[in-house]
Amino acid sequence: MIRRIGFVGLLFWALAPLLTAPGAQAQRKVSAAELTTLKALGSRSAPITIEVFSDFQCPACRNTYESTLRPLIDNYVVTGKVYLVHRDFPLPIHSYSKVAARWANAGAQLGKFAKVEQTLYAKQETWGASGNFEAALGGVLTPAELKRARQLVESGQLDAAIDSDIALGNSKRVSQTPSLFVTHRGETTSLPPGGVTYPLLKQYLDYLLKQ
């Protein structure tokens, strides 16, 4: 009997990681706070945190992502200096912004936020014209993941996380995208809205890291 209990216990221990694997995570309802973590890149213990309030359909956000955030990820996030948090701030003037945010959150729940984010920006003009997200994301999500993501998008479960980001943005007086907030040693600085260039951001981050 003791052996049997021990065997079942060992089996449970061995299978436990499956319950927290991305696939399993996609099956259960994920809280807004958990989704925030899934939409963040880097180490939470990094000395600098950057929050980016962004709209996937905004051209300035795409430009900032491609020319500023990509090199930032490569040089500061990967090296553990910056914790980069994505915040959804879909603007009402864009017809597919909120749907795009839902797809991004679905991607986060599937553990593929970084790839989905990159693809949404890269193919902004395509889905921005047609509203066909499945075609745009077909390259980064498997058919099974696409099906699950569609279910999540249509379920409305993800709206709480998006609304939570919007409420946070409003509390920080975000009025346009992209808006970046840099937190270092407990002090948060709002960068000029509309995006910043990588060379200037790099100099600012290096200055903060030397403090």
Next chain:
Amino acid sequence: MDFTLPSSARSSASSQIGSVLLLAGRVVLGGVFLYAAYTKLRHPWMLFAMSVDSYQMLPEWGVTLVARVLPWLELALGALLILGIGLRYVATGASALLAGFFLLMLRSYSQGLGIDCGCFGFGEKLGVRTLLRDGALVAFSLVIMVGAFLKRRARA
């Protein structure tokens, strides 16, 4: 009884009023410049550089130059205005600088750029309010400049 002052006394009184108004005006304008410099110098220069860059007018080296030099120029203009040193030239420089800012702001606003003004620190969006304020400052500075030149002419 005749209370009419002689013309020389009237001229002297109006000259004194003019001098006092000029003094008050240059102290106020100098204070505005000192405050503008303070709001920029209390932060790392890169933050002001980001505001300058958002106007999309200058190359990278130009943005760096303006961000590093402009706050000190504002500080110097503010101090010289308050001290009244070289007032005609300083007031002319201040007016030119403010007029330049105003034109840049007007151009960016008409282009629909939703950017920070960058006038007094950060977080102040460029809009009608900031344009009216900067326009009023240009007018105020021009009055001081004209006053400084008139005072000089009266002395001569």
